[in-house]
Amino acid sequence: MMDIALPESLAQARERLHQALLEAKRPLNDATLLAVSKTKPVSLIRQAYALGQRAFGENYLQEALDKQIELADLNDIVWHFIGPLQSNKTRAVAEHFDWIHSIDRLKIANRLSEQRPSHLAPLNICLQVNISREASKSGVIPEDVKALAYEAAQLPRLRLRGLMAIPAPADTLEAQRKPLAELSHLLTELQTTLPQAPLDTLSMGMSDDLEAAVMEGATLVRLGTAIFGARGAVNS
Template sequence: MSSIKQNIEQVISQIGLAAEKCGRPVDSVQLLAVSKTKPIAAIEEAIAAGQRAFGENYVQEGVEKIQHFSDSENAAALSWHFIGPIQSNKTRPIAEHFDWVHSVDRAKIARRLSEQRPADMAPLNVLLQVNTSGEATKSGLAFAELAALADEVAAMPNLVLRGLMSIPEKADDYDSQLAAFQSLADAMQTLKTLHPQMDTLSMGMSGDLDAAVAAGSTIVRIGTAIFGARDYGEKTSQ
């Protein structure tokens, strides 16, 4: 069985090859290790292997992990990303502990995050989640709603609008994957004319990484390929 360190090295190699194929710098794509449901020991292994950015889906679990590592020697270098659906009654702990939020899709959520961000913390980096495939069961806003929400979020004092995120409908063929990601990249380019600070596209997981990088992803979210299969147990939307 391969170690977490070996898995990270393999994923980074895959990212590098994908970037080289489309003429992008290898360091233009960041690996976000999705550590949801994984124990502290697994994250410690990943940190020891050089990983610094971690993604969490469950608020309580994520906050506990952030607090655990807050006094570690690598604390200042670690970056914590909330990537799950956001309930309005869970915004405060997200605002108080995370560095990034990838899943903002409503003005109400954005306002609460801005209002609840502590004054002594840097502004919260925000990505707007877009439902690129229009699936009724999937979170995210429609392309038609994107410009208005981007304007609202960009004006909020304790947030920084950094870019977009999507979880496209699963597709096994490269061309379909690329088309879904390209639609998000095109939307980003349009928004950048009004919001030039936008520089981040969070898209791509293990099965569609190559297409995501080709379309311009700057953050790929990888979990199982690093940590192994997840044990959800009794986890719900904490």
């Protein structure tokens, strides 16, 4: 496979987001590009950082912790944990990440709040919603979002920022937009019922559905392949 040139692919990803925001008639600073760096070497993260990228998403805890040690000199990286989280791993996420996108039960939220060090800012969280109701995916079902959000918003060491979803793949823009619009509507409802929470985040949109997500209000778009190429496709 042909090597990917990171400066070009990152510039293309930024331009794609820029154009999507223009098309959606939204401010150009209304959405942030989250570079999904799972399985990618530290050298590529450093290269993306040198090109101005600051937000990075990781799925695998031990891999992410190892990277954080190697990149400790880059003290303004914003680390997002976007993978499933087991109870026995909450402490490491609470101690070493700025965001987690995959909260789907109160037990995990409680542990994160209890384990978040007091010298750090509260941990930003998104609730993961199983918006397409797929048996194979994690996430709280839409009907249970309000109850979980209410409980999570009370936890002292967490900041409930919004919702995350990974919809089922769809072939058309219209089909892609439907579940994303549902997620956006859920966030609007939460903003009404929980006005005290800083609910400003929709983490949705990946390499295949970025445009649909931006049309429906995404504020964090998670791009991995579009920036770094397929697994193993980019030289370190």
